[in-house]
Amino acid sequence: MDGRSFASRFFGDESGATALEYSLIVAGIGLAMFGATSLVGDAVVAIFQDIAAKLGSFEF
Template sequence: MTNVFARFVKDESGATAIEYGLIAALIAVVAIGAMTTVGTNLTAKFQTIADNLGK
């Protein structure tokens, strides 16, 4: 029984998968934030161009 518990404690394959999942989630959050900011700035830029063309 002690041997089974010792192997369970030493097994880190699940922890590695969780770490990769957390890294992927962090990258996704940063990418969404960046795309939102770029989209907002791009919309404002196109609106400025459209306003200037309408004059």
């Protein structure tokens, strides 16, 4: 087996490139979701704590 032919086939093969691109897109979406939830998370917790406090003082 010739070293140059192996190297040219190895670096010329783009069959795994699509999977890598999709994995980078999914990783980017995951980071965006993490950032959004960390920014909005405190506000959502405050809303639910306010609702819980109002329900806790409610008498039947």
